[in-house]
Amino acid sequence: MRQLSLTLSLAFFLTAPALSVAADDTKPGQPGSAVAANRVACSLQPKAEEPSDPSSTSAIPRAEKFIAREHFKEDIASSASVKISWLGATFAQRFTNKVEDDIGGASLQTYVLGAASSDKEILARLGASHESRLADVWCALKRQPNGNSGPLEINAKPNVFYVRDLTGELGAVDVLWGGVGWEIGASPVSDKPRWPAGTRVFSR
Numbered sequence: 115m116r117q118l119s120l121t122l123s124l125a126f127f128l129t130a131p132a133l134s135v136a137a138d139d140t141k142p143g144q145p146g147s148a149v150a151a152n153r154v155a156c157s158l159q160p161k162a163e164e165p166s167d168p169s170s171t172s173a174i175p176r177a178e179k180f181i182a183r184e185h186f187k188e189d190i191a192s193s194a195s196v197k198i199s200w201l202g203a204t205f206a207q208r209f210t211n212k213v214e215d216d217i218g219g220a221s222l223q224t225y226v227l228g229a230a231s232s233d234k235e236i237l238a239r240l241g242a243s244h245e246s247r248l249a250d251v252w253c254a255l256k257r258q259p260n261g262n263s264g265p266l267e268i269n270a271k272p273n274v275f276y277v278r279d280l281t282g283e284l285g286a287v288d289v290l291w292g293g294v295g296w297e298i299g300a301s302p303v304s305d306k307p308r309w310p311a312g313t314r315v316f317s318r
Contacts, residue, residue, distance in 0.1 A: 154222050154254075154265050180214040180249040190295040196252070196259040199295025205287065208279035208300055209248060217249045220318060224265060227313040233286050233303040236315055237276065243318045246275040251287055254316070261291040271312040276303070 186209070190197045201210070223243070227236075237244050254273070258264040266273045268291040275287045279300075286304075290297045309315075 154224065178217050180217045180247070180252070182212045182214075182248050183210045185252050186210055186248075186298065188295075194259070196255045197261070197295035198298060199292050200297040202297075202299035204285075205298055205300035208281075208283075208285055209277070209287065212248060212280050214247050214249050220247070220250050220253070222246065222250060222254070222316045222318060225315045225317070227309055227315065228311050230307045230311060231309050231313075232305050232307045233276070233309075234305040235307070236274075236309070237303070240276075240315075240317045244276050245284070246277055246316055246318060248277055248287075250316070250318075251275050251277065251289065255289065255296060258291075261293075261296070265314075266291070267312070267314045269312075271314065272309060273314045273316065274309060275316045 185196075186198065186201060186205075188198050188201055190199050225240075254264075254266055258266050258268070261268050266289065270290065272288040272290050275289075276284055277287050279285050284303055285300050286302075287298070287300045289299075
């Protein structure tokens, strides 16, 4: 159980043995092909007001830190900025204490898998632009805080981001809408096919 505005005509094809996965777990799935989707712009920074004095820089946004633990918390109350119903133990251990130095905007490319695929197969096709930040994950969630429609899948298919953890190791962070809130997990990068057809992958 558990989508950011220009269309880019990219496509890639992934084939692998039939396995699907939720974070840290595997079960049978169906093989198929894969296609690319949209590119999305996302930023956590508020728009700057025009300074009344052209020489003034007080209204220019400064780089700020993104402190993961201040955002990624289990909370499904109506007042929650993003409803999160579950945080996986691996995500909590590897990512919640991370601080990122800049929350500047990002342009993320999205892909929809049509075949069960492994992290390593996906990363090989994404190339150098495969990494995202936790701030990018949060930015995407902020667009759909209550499971409303948007770039993130909300149909029980995973949304996968490749993010470096506290130690600098690359991990797969997956978010799924679980009905009452987002479920956020993390797992090591694997060479075993485990992301099912329909999974949406985000990269820079």
